[in-house]
Amino acid sequence: EAGVAQSPRYKIIEKRQSVAFWCNPISGHATLYWYQQILGQGPKLLIQFQNNGVVDDSQLPKDRFSAERLKGVDSTLKIQPAKLEDSAVYLCASSQWLAGVRGYTFGSGTRLTVV
Amino acid sequence: SQQGEEDPQALSIQEGENATMNCSYKTSINNLQWYRQNSGRGLVHLILIRSNEREKHSGRLRVTLDTSKKSSSLLITASRAADTASYFCATENSGNTPLVFGKGTRLSVIA
Numbered sequence: 013e014a015g016v017a018q019s020p021r022y023k024i025i026e027k028r029q030s031v032a033f034w035c036n037p038i039s040g041h042a043t044l045y046w047y048q049q050i051l052g053q054g055p056k057l058l059i060q061f062q063n064n065g066v067v068d069d070s071q072l073p074k075d076r077f078s079a080e081r082l083k084g085v086d087s088t089l090k091i092q093p094a095k096l097e098d099s100a101v102y103l104c105a106s107s108q109w110l111a112g113v114r115g116y117t118f119g120s121g122t123r124l125t126v127v
Numbered sequence: 128s129q130q131g132e133e134d135p136q137a138l139s140i141q142e143g144e145n146a147t148m149n150c151s152y153k154t155s156i157n158n159l160q161w162y163r164q165n166s167g168r169g170l171v172h173l174i175l176i177r178s179n180e181r182e183k184h185s186g187r188l189r190v191t192l193d194t195s196k197k198s199s200s201l202l203i204t205a206s207r208a209a210d211t212a213s214y215f216c217a218t219e220n221s222g223n224t225p226l227v228f229g230k231g232t233r234l235s236v237i238a
């Protein structure tokens with residue numbers, strides 16, 4: 013089974029520029045998540061999708077961050093404009109129910125550096 | 128917001144020793160999971176323990192859960208240099224809520 017694919021692997025941008033990240037979840041996984049992981053901290057949820065609908069975006073800074081999952085498969089996360097504090101690893105994950113438990117698979121992440 | 132707090136923040140041991148990491152959380156949970164993250168990589172699921180379970184084993188891993196104290200521990204026995212990584216606990220409050228992670232423990236196993 014292929015894993016969760018993310019691209020790009022690394023990105024360096026200047027503050028106030030825009031950036032977009034892409035995620036392709038495991039086939040058949042209806043639920044998709046974007047997490048932000050600042051260096052030295054644990055991942056923090058930004059947004060959760062169920063198919064193409066948003067379930068939870070309460071921690072997404074909506075003045076600069078946006079995300080979509082138009083066809084219920086791939087997803088993109090955009091930051092516009094970026095700030096220095098957005099430097100982090102952005103992890104995408106997908107999940108499915110298995111034997112009464114939700115099983116999660118994480119991608120390798122996109123490491124963003126804002127200078 | 129982060130649910131869990133791992134303790135210690137960093138741990139350095141010799142190869143062959145056991146490593147114990149602790150996690151405390153704040154709200155009631157459906158299950159608690161432990162993940163490993165190698166530097167610059169994604170998260171790898173290690174083990175899941177349900178709220179009605181008290182102990183679980185998987186290979187060299189042993190996880191305990193005390194819901195009355197809202198705490199869990201991860202024991203890695205006979206550690207190897209390859210176990211060097213960050214370890215995170217994550218809680219799931221219900222089937223539809225996302226995982227909430229702690230801040231992690233950085234484990235260094237010295238050969």
